[in-house]
Every structure is written in C-alpha cells, then in structure tokens.
Amino acid sequence: MFCFQCQQTAHNTGCEGKAGVCGKKSDTANYQDALTGALIGLARSAKSGHKTYDTDEIVIKGLFTTITNVNFFNDTIKKLTAKIHEERGKINAQKYEDYDMECLWNDNEDIRSLKSLILFGLRGMAAYAYHAMVLGKTDDEVNQFFYEGLYAIGENYDLEKLLSLVLKTGEINFKCMELLDKANTEAYGAPVPTTVPLTIEKGPFIVVSGHDLYDLKLLLEQTKDKGINIYTHSEMLPAHGYPKLKAYSHLKGNFGTAWQSQQSEFHNIPAPILFTTNCLMPVRESYKDRVFTTSVVSYPELVHIGEDKDFTPIITKAIECGGYEKEMNLTGINKGSTVTTGFAHETVLGVADKIIQAVKDGKIRHFFLVGGCDGAAPGRSYYTDFVKQSPKDTIILTLACGKYRFNDLDIGEICGLPRILDMGQCNDAYSAIKVALALSKVFECSVNDLPLTLVLSWYEQKAVCILLTLLYLGIKNIYLGPTLPAFISPKILSILVDQYNITPISTPDKDLAKILG
Ligand code: FSO
Ligand code: SF4
Numbered sequence: 001m002f003c004f005q006c007q008q009t010a011h012n013t014g015c016e017g018k019a020g021v022c023g024k025k026s027d028t029a030n031y032q033d034a035l036t037g038a039l040i041g042l043a044r045s046a047k048s049g050h051k052t053y054d055t056d057e058i059v060i061k062g063l064f065t066t067i068t069n070v071n072f073f074n075d076t077i078k079k080l081t082a083k084i085h086e087e088r089g090k091i092n093a094q095k096y097e098d099y100d101m102e103c104l105w106n107d108n109e110d111i112r113s114l115k116s117l118i119l120f121g122l123r124g125m126a127a128y129a130y131h132a133m134v135l136g137k138t139d140d141e142v143n144q145f146f147y148e149g150l151y152a153i154g155e156n157y158d159l160e161k162l163l164s165l166v167l168k169t170g171e172i173n174f175k176c177m178e179l180l181d182k183a184n185t186e187a188y189g190a191p192v193p194t195t196v197p198l199t200i201e202k203g204p205f206i207v208v209s210g211h212d213l214y215d216l217k218l219l220l221e222q223t224k225d226k227g228i229n230i231y232t233h234s235e236m237l238p239a240h241g242y243p244k245l246k247a248y249s250h251l252k253g254n255f256g257t258a259w260q261s262q263q264s265e266f267h268n269i270p271a272p273i274l275f276t277t278n279c280l281m282p283v284r285e286s287y288k289d290r291v292f293t294t295s296v297v298s299y300p301e302l303v304h305i306g307e308d309k310d311f312t313p314i315i316t317k318a319i320e321c322g323g324y325e326k327e328m329n330l331t332g333i334n335k336g337s338t339v340t341t342g343f344a345h346e347t348v349l350g351v352a353d354k355i356i357q358a359v360k361d362g363k364i365r366h367f368f369l370v371g372g373c374d375g376a377a378p379g380r381s382y383y384t385d386f387v388k389q390s391p392k393d394t395i396i397l398t399l400a401c402g403k404y405r406f407n408d409l410d411i412g413e414i415c416g417l418p419r420i421l422d423m424g425q426c427n428d429a430y431s432a433i434k435v436a437l438a439l440s441k442v443f444e445c446s447v448n449d450l451p452l453t454l455v456l457s458w459y460e461q462k463a464v465c466i467l468l469t470l471l472y473l474g475i476k477n478i479y480l481g482p483t484l485p486a487f488i489s490p491k492i493l494s495i496l497v498d499q500y501n502i503t504p505i506s507t508p509d510k511d512l513a514k515i516l517g
Helices: 024-049 053-065 072-089 099-103 109-134 140-153 157-188 211-221 232-241 258-265 285-290 312-319 343-350 352-360 378-389 401-405 426-442 461-472 490-500 508-516
Strands: 194-197 203-209 230-233 249-256 274-275 290-293 301-306 338-341 366-372 394-398 420-422 452-457 479-481
Touching: 024 072, 024 099, 024 140, 053 312, 072 490, 099 109, 109 140, 109 157, 109 211, 109 461, 109 479, 109 490, 157 194, 157 211, 157 426, 157 461, 194 232, 194 258, 203 211, 203 232, 211 285, 230 232, 230 461, 230 508, 232 249, 232 258, 232 338, 232 401, 232 452, 232 479, 249 426, 274 401, 285 312, 285 420, 285 461, 290 401, 301 312, 338 420, 343 352, 343 426, 352 426, 366 378, 366 401, 366 420, 366 508, 378 479, 378 508, 426 461
Parallel strands: 203 230, 203 274, 230 249, 274 290, 290 301, 366 394, 366 452, 394 420, 452 479
Antiparallel strands: 194 338
C-alpha cells in the first residue's frame, strides 16, 4: 500500500506496510486504489461515450468512498469497483483500460504533487456533491469536472496544464459548496444562532455523527414520539442551527467533541451511534455492537443501514441500551457546558451594519477565521492557544471540527456578538467566503486587504478542496497547520508560497504578533 492523502500520514511522508495510521489496512488501501483506477477508466470511457445521471452518481460515490475514515470494508469497495466497470461498458462500447495508480505514486514528484492535489480535491468535492445530490441538487458543470479531473490524472500533462487544473478544482469546488449551501438552506431554512447543551438527559438516546443532514432529518422523523433523544456528534453539531431540524424537540444537544476523541468518548456508551460520513475510527470492543453505518460509510461486521433508510435496528438498540440513568454533564474540552452555532452567512450579513460600524469605531480590530479539521497531532493545541491569546477586540469565525479545540471557551462579546462565531461544517467555508467578499465590497478593498486572517487546520481531503477554492479566489497570507501536506513537493510548495504566501503556523504569540503588528 501507499497512501499520503491526509495530515496524519506516517512520518509526514506516506503510510506503507501493513496499515495506515488511520487503521486502513493495506488490502483496503489497494482496493481503494483499484477503485480509483477504475474511475479514471470510466472517465476515459465517458470522453467519447454517453454518461448518464447513474454514471455521475457512481463517480461521486466512488470518490467519496476513498476519503480518509469513510470506508474500511473491502467487500463494499470491491462491489463498487465492479459497478464502475459495468457502467463503463454501458456508456461506451469501446473498452477503456483502468489506470494503474502505481504510475501516479511513482511519478516525478512535482507531477505527482499536482495530480494528488487534483485527485484529493476531487474526493473532497465529491462528498459535498453527494450531500447536495441526496437533497435533489446537482450541477452539470460540477459533475462534468469530476470526469475532466480524473481523466487528467491518467494523462501525461505538463506542470502548467496540471497547475491550471488544480485551480480549476478550487473554482468548481466553490460552485459545489454553493450548491450544497442552497440545498441545505432550501431544505432546512437558513441557520440561526443557537445555544447547544453538552449535557445528556437520562433515558434512551442516539448519537449521530458525520455531515449528512438528510440522514439526521430522516432519523428525527423515525424517532418522533418514541421517547428517544437525539444528540449530534462532531461535524453534525451545526445541524442545531437549521430551523427545520431545530423544530424537533427531541434533538437535544451535542455528545462529545471532535472525531479523534471518539474511541474514549464512546467507551461503554449506553446508546447507539450512527455514522453518516467520516470520520469513523477503528471501532473498539467496548462499543462495537452499537455502531451503525449508512451511505458510503462501511466497516466490517457493523450493521449498515441501506438505501431504504430504515433505522429500525438503531431504534431497537437505543431502547435496549436505555441511555444514562440520570442526566450526565459531559462538558467540552475546556469544561464549558454549552456551545453556540448557527452563524452562517445570512445571520452574519444580517448584522453587517453593526459589524462595519464596530470596525470603523475601532471596536473590532481584526477577524480571524480559525477553522478546518481537528486531529490527534499534539501541535493542534496551537489553535486553542491562538484563540485564548487573541486580543479582546478581535472576532473568531470558525467552522468544521477544528472548532472543538475552543468552541466551549467563554471569551466574551463585542457589541452584543459572541467573539466566537461558529459558521457551520467544513463546507460552510462557503459562508465565510461570502461574508469576506461582502465586507470587501463595503470597504472597497480586496479580501486580502481586509482586517481578516485565515488560520487553518487541515486533516483530510475536504480541507484540500477548500484550500484550492481559497487559492482560486486569490486569497493570500493563509496560515496553515499543523503540518504541511506530505504530497506537496518542495517545488510546488515554493510556487504556492511565491504566489499566495501560504505560511506554516509557528507559535500563537509569534503569529499573532506578525498578523497584528
Ligand atoms: Fe472534520 Fe472529519 Fe468536516 Fe473532515 S469530522 S475532519 S475536513 O471529515 O470534513 O471537518
Ligand atoms: Fe495514512 Fe491518512 Fe492514508 Fe490513512 S488516509 S492510510 S492515515 S495517509
């Protein structure tokens, strides 16, 4: 096996041998490579063939399946690969070969770097396209680009051509995030500021993890009036801000913190957990019988909820487990007992006048977007310290699971606004971009001249496509950590540093002094 697609890759060079740091075994990694090679074969076939909605769906599912911490089950990966081959035959009578991923892993390091940026960006974007697709929203330009990008990986393109495709991945991902934002807000309403308890009430409950709001909505419907409470976990937290999800009185609060703490937080939990997407970690014995998967997530021996979305096995398990006997105060990592969410673009832009006046009056000196993914690397305490040390006249915008490092801190308010504003899941980077673009219009300057700095943490491939979107939009001076991606070669890094001034994080004091100085 060879895999270097995520931040925790071994020695920051690549996972090899019997298993990856995430627990993905070598045979699973090899099956995932075969699946990706088959998708490139399908893209070749689509070039002169006639792809359909089914083809798009298979491509999106296939790419999503290979994201870090999504699928650990060889059977489902092999079945999906067989479906891709079948589809290839359906859309084009001529037989196109699969691509051998070894060619990519052994290519010249700069070509490999650019092709990896495209491939990993496509994987991240596929997750967003998938969530929009289940809500009935698709976009031809987005779907078409999956084929263009996959096709390019199998071709001998030069650096210049690949670099332009890297930026195009960012451009199309912006459209894809916009599509998902539209899908979510049309289905569930625009998020509103909401306080979310971290306490768990007594009695049966179900924990829902991942990003898929549609799965959550279906589960809320099926558990209505059954005496079972529902708690979000990790990236599902922002669901509490959506009016049509908030309306369910049994959507009670949030369980636990970020994904990488699940093995200890789920230890002996008296309730089942549903994983709708990543980040699923290797499942421990103490809660193995209570983990359920759905959609593209799967793991050997766990019960998988199929396309009929009949959650009866989880409901039965919740009643069997019974929940806690009394209310449990499971506080956040900084010991806070509530968190807030729901500060998406509509809400923030709704108080734009107030924000603009506060900037003009010198009451808000600077905005930081401290967001991205969390992970187990020790260096990630940087983000907690950064927020703790940020001056009182600064606002912290945040999104994705990296927020758990600080979202339960009480760092006060400015002009009636909390200093920490949670804009949502990772895909809600769209909200942050919308706010930044709106502010740049008001202040008649470029986004790069706003009193705004992006301090980002990355872990998996959704962060890659978001980073590419920011680069496509010409956003400079991004601080990135906890380490730089192993798949970016020194030459490609120097291009990114020259053109965009991407800066690795150092220490909170030094970075704050540099930014505010
Ligand atoms: Fe986190 Fe996992 Fe949302 Fe990722 S839960 S790490 S970037 O899946 O997608 O932020
Ligand atoms: Fe390693 Fe990350 Fe790949 Fe898992 S997904 S095998 S941890 S690089």
